[in-house]
Amino acid sequence: MAEQGGAGSTLGPLEAEVMAVLWRAGRPLPVREVAAELNAGRDAALAYTTVMTVMSRLAGKGILVRSRSGRRFVYAPVAADTAEIAVRGVLAEFGDAALARFVERAELDPQLRERLRRLME
Amino acid sequence: MTRRLGLLAATSCWMLLLVAVMAHAALAVLAAAEFATMGWPLPTWFDTTAVTLVLATAAAGLTASVFVALRAAAGSRALRALIRAGRRPVPLIVHNEAAGLGCAGRLDAVAGEDAFAVTYGLFRPRILVSTGLAAALTRAEIGAVLAHEREHLRHRDPLRLLAARLFAAWGCYLPAARWLASRAALGHELGADRAAAGRAGRGVLAGALLKLASMPACPAVAAANPEGNGSRSLEARVTQLEAGHPPRQRPAVNRLLASAGTLSLLAPAAMCCAALSQFLPGGLL
Numbered sequence: 397m398a399e400q401g402g403a404g405s406t407l408g409p410l411e412a413e414v415m416a417v418l419w420r421a422g423r424p425l426p427v428r429e430v431a432a433e434l435n436a437g438r439d440a441a442l443a444y445t446t447v448m449t450v451m452s453r454l455a456g457k458g459i460l461v462r463s464r465s466g467r468r469f470v471y472a473p474v475a476a477d478t479a480e481i482a483v484r485g486v487l488a489e490f491g492d493a494a495l496a497r498f499v500e501r502a503e504l505d506p507q508l509r510e511r512l513r514r515l516m517e
Numbered sequence: 518m519t520r521r522l523g524l525l526a527a528t529s530c531w532m533l534l535l536v537a538v539m540a541h542a543a544l545a546v547l548a549a550a551e552f553a554t555m556g557w558p559l560p561t562w563f564d565t566t567a568v569t570l571v572l573a574t575a576a577a578g579l580t581a582s583v584f585v586a587l588r589a590a591a592g593s594r595a596l597r598a599l600i601r602a603g604r605r606p607v608p609l610i611v612h613n614e615a616a617g618l619g620c621a622g623r624l625d626a627v628a629g630e631d632a633f634a635v636t637y638g639l640f641r642p643r644i645l646v647s648t649g650l651a652a653a654l655t656r657a658e659i660g661a662v663l664a665h666e667r668e669h670l671r672h673r674d675p676l677r678l679l680a681a682r683l684f685a686a687w688g689c690y691l692p693a694a695r696w697l698a699s700r701a702a703l704g705h706e707l708g709a710d711r712a713a714a715g716r717a718g719r720g721v722l723a724g725a726l727l728k729l730a731s732m733p734a735c736p737a738v739a740a741a742n743p744e745g746n747g748s749r750s751l752e753a754r755v756t757q758l759e760a761g762h763p764p765r766q767r768p769a770v771n772r773l774l775a776s777a778g779t780l781s782l783l784a785p786a787a788m789c790c791a792a793l794s795q796f797l798p799g800g801l802l
Binding site for chain 1: 592595596599629630631633634635636637662665666669674675678705706709719720721723724725726727729730731750751752754755758759
């Protein structure tokens with residue numbers, strides 16, 4: 397169950413609302429459905445482009461992952477709650493300052509991947 | 518015997534670096550006093566250039582070092598606050614492996630499907646894992662990861678990493694400074710890998726590396742780490758696993774030569790600065 401608050405200061409107010417909609421849904425959603433959900437309880441409806449911009453920004457930050465579903469894009473949360481988002485944010489921002497990580501994430505070179513597989517045998 | 522010699526050499530290097538930084542800082546204070554007493558410019562262009570060089574390099578180093586220290590302090594505070602907010606019980610499988618290694622009491626877990634393990638904390642280091650680690654790895658691989666992190670705990674590697682970065686920041690005008698700090702960091706990782714491979718086996722460690730390194734790089738992580746040392750470091754670690762000993766690393770000759778050139782300019786400047794102190798009230802030297 398997604399939690400809100402706690403480390404929620406990592407997200408802006410509208411970003412937090414978008415994340416809440418996606419966490420409640422429990423499945424990837426397109427922009428149109430998220431916008432409809434956000435506008436359900438609103439007097440002044442948010443424009444589709446506003447919601448799309450916010451979701452694109454969240455995808456750029458690595459908080460949402462975008463994938464194609466038929467002819468449209470859908471978005472899904474990468475993290476399960478705001479605490480996880482915040483920890484990932486801190487690791488990303490300050491990670492090289494005074495942390496010893498097990499391994500840096502890297503797009504593995506295919507040869508390196510094969511060398512690791514051979515070591516496992 | 519070899520290990521003791523290595524430890525002695527490493528300790529000597531740290532002490533030498535510390536003495537060099539303190540000497541540079543002392544000379545910078547002298548330089549400032551000389552400008553304050555004798556005015557700018559000094560009697561000869563050589564004196565002016567020498568004293569300016571000492572002061573400018575120290576100012577650049579101090580600024581860079583303060584930036585690194587503040588960033589580390591801010592990151593540490595933020596991480597601890599977030600661990601308090603996102604803390605979860607350590608998954609049983611992870612706890613049991615940690616207990617076998619004697620580090621269960623210094624282990625924290627935070628919510629996250631994203632699998633990671635880090636060692637944090639300068640003076641009382643601890644291991645932080647995500648709850649996703651238990652889902653991503655086998656028991657043996659978890660043991661290998663924790664054995665690796667335990668080595669970082671034992672050697673207080675977060676503190677050593679920060680010290681290396683501070684020294685590199687102070688020497689920011691030396692092209693080899695950052696390279697040396699990177700080599701020191703890689704040395705810590707290779708040492709931790711040797712300990713983990715000795716305990717869990719290199720195949721198991723390779724499996725953990727393959728799984729955790731393979732996950733797509735988060736765009737925010739890539740943006741925060743423009744140096745992109747991840748691939749180079751992993752290459753060296755894999756080479757060590759294959760060969761059974763640390764890989765030979767070529768020295769960055771150009772950077773070392775450039776740094777030697779810079780130091781050859783600084784040395785006479787420092788001596789001139791020291792010699793000028795005789796004109797200060799009280800004649801320090």
